[in-house]
Amino acid sequence: KAGVTQTPRYLIKTRGQQVTLSCSPISGHRSVSWYQQTPGQGLQFLFEYFSETQRNKGNFPGRFSGRQFSNSRSEMNVSTLELGDSALYLCASSLRLAGGLDNEQFFGPGTRLTVL
């Protein structure tokens, strides 16, 4: 079974631009979560999607948005990029919305975004 895939793996943008990152979950997984990892703030939860609906949201500005498609694939978008948005963005998929050992989150390799 294929793991979580994320594209692109690396991205360089300039301030003010926007960016879209893509995540394909493990087949059969319906929940997709996004995390931002920076040296200063560590790993922070961005949002979670299940059945094409945002179910959870972290404490990030409205410039960060996402969506999920009927095949469970998810995209996140960051508009008006700032230098501080440079980070590793990780996507994770789970079978269902919550609960239990068998509902662990499997992470993708991440997209490393650099904002110049």
Next chain:
Amino acid sequence: AQKITQTQPGMFVQEKEAVTLDCTYDTSDPSYGLFWYKQPSSGEMIFLIYQGSYDQQNATEGRYSLNFQKARKSANLVISASQLGDSAMYFCAMREDGVGNKLVFGAGTILRVKS
């Protein structure tokens, strides 16, 4: 609010020895799960072990075991017989049941295994 504390920024261990990575947590929710992940320099997060708040026994997965002390709100990871490939960043994380799959992570501990 949920909080995870990892007090060891970095640890060294001799190959083939055991090492304990500390993790304490804070939550008011009686139902939660605790996770440990390994992150090599490549960046990918690798799931190691899970402990549910109602589990009576400590979780074990191969060389990994979780020392769960609920009253103390601690969930330390024990790696036995360390290998060079264990060198990585290790994160403790918590998920409160009933609020989706949101994980709250600690700051992490860098483990270096010496030959």
